[in-house]
Amino acid sequence: MKFAVIVFPGSNCDKDAQYAVESLGHNCRLLWHKDTSLPKDVDCIILPGGFSYGDYLRSGAIARFSPIMEAVIKFAERGGLVIGICNGFQILLESGLLPGALMKNNSTKFICKRQKLNVANNSTAFTNKYKRNEEITLPIAHGDGNYYVSKDEYKKLKENNQILFTYSDNPNGSSFDIAGICNDKGNVAGMMPHPERAIEEILGGKDGAKVFTSIVKNFQGRV
Amino acid sequence: MYTGKVTVQYRKGILDPQAQAVHSAVKSLGYNSVKDVEQRKEFCLKLDCENKEQAKNQLEEICQKLLANPAIEDYQFTVEEE
Numbered sequence: 001m002k003f004a005v006i007v008f009p010g011s012n013c014d015k016d017a018q019y020a021v022e023s024l025g026h027n028c029r030l031l032w033h034k035d036t037s038l039p040k041d042v043d044c045i046i047l048p049g050g051f052s053y054g055d056y057l058r059s060g061a062i063a064r065f066s067p068i069m070e071a072v073i074k075f076a077e078r079g080g081l082v083i084g085i086c087n088g089f090q091i092l093l094e095s096g097l098l099p100g101a102l103m104k105n106n107s108t109k110f111i112c113k114r115q116k117l118n119v120a121n122n123s124t125a126f127t128n129k130y131k132r133n134e135e136i137t138l139p140i141a142h143g144d145g146n147y148y149v150s151k152d153e154y155k156k157l158k159e160n161n162q163i164l165f166t167y168s169d170n171p172n173g174s175s176f177d178i179a180g181i182c183n184d185k186g187n188v189a190g191m192m193p194h195p196e197r198a199i200e201e202i203l204g205g206k207d208g209a210k211v212f213t214s215i216v217k218n219f220q221g222r223v
Numbered sequence: 224m225y226t227g228k229v230t231v232q233y234r235k236g237i238l239d240p241q242a243q244a245v246h247s248a249v250k251s252l253g254y255n256s257v258k259d260v261e262q263r264k265e266f267c268l269k270l271d272c273e274n275k276e277q278a279k280n281q282l283e284e285i286c287q288k289l290l291a292n293p294a295i296e297d298y299q300f301t302v303e304e305e
Binding site: 058065093094104105146148150 | 244290
């Protein structure tokens with residue numbers, strides 16, 4: 001399976017994402033945000049964490065207009081697998097590929113710690129290796145992780161089973177404890193916690209690896 | 224040449240933790256008369272347009288596409304000829 005990680009000016013988890021995918025035995029290319037097309041054989045695109053464009057204006061607002069995003073949006077609309085982690089999640093929300101918005105943490109503080117989560121839906125392309133309601137621990141590191149979604153949109157997310165992860169002890173004020181979601185077709189996902197920073201014991205745990213092995217399992221099921 | 228002034232703020236009902244932090248700082252200075260604080264962003268854009276109508280239309284587009292996130296923010300703007 002072939003992955004690609006988009007590098008924006010200010011991305012700082014691009015190499016972590018590449019390392020995670022490669023250490024699990026898969027091919028991964030880094031693509032520059034000014035590229036205008038994707039390699040034809042890419043199977044999954046990762047938008048990494050970081051501070052694209054310094055988070056000026058709003059997190060992800062400027063990166064959403066990077067030249068490569070047009071190709072990423074088309075890829076997603078054709079059913080291609082796309083996952084945005086942290087700043088990548090913010091970019092997907094700003095792109096309109098996922099509903100809602102991310103705001104400043106309700107504490108106004110930047111939070112960097114290990115966080116307990118619940119797997120709310122284990123039947124998606126991004127979570128199928130987890131058990132239902134499994135409690136996992138992933139690192140979080142964000143200032144703008146407070147996910148906002150209106151009540152009507154939340155109803156839709158819930159009805160369509162689009163909520164992937166919820167916080168056990170909501171650290172940032174996110175609506176309905178939401179930590180990660182997918183789109184209604186199930187091929188685009190976004191999450192604030194960092195699975196790529198939790199793929200081996202030396203990193204403090206490997207609960208994040210299953211996000212990537214789920215993607216691979218889903219892809220192999222399709223072929 | 225036209226000058227466009229854009230104000231962006233959180234939509235009513237959306238909690239702004241930064242404004243709340245400012246409010247509690249103001250209160251801790253002893254200004255108990257302050258009952259609420261809102262925080263806004265202001266942008267000033269110089270537009271080289273044919274006429275005021277065109278400048279307004281462009282500014283509207285820029286606000287919708289980039290300056291405001293309609294999921295959480297409202298915006299207003301004015302356009303003046305220089």
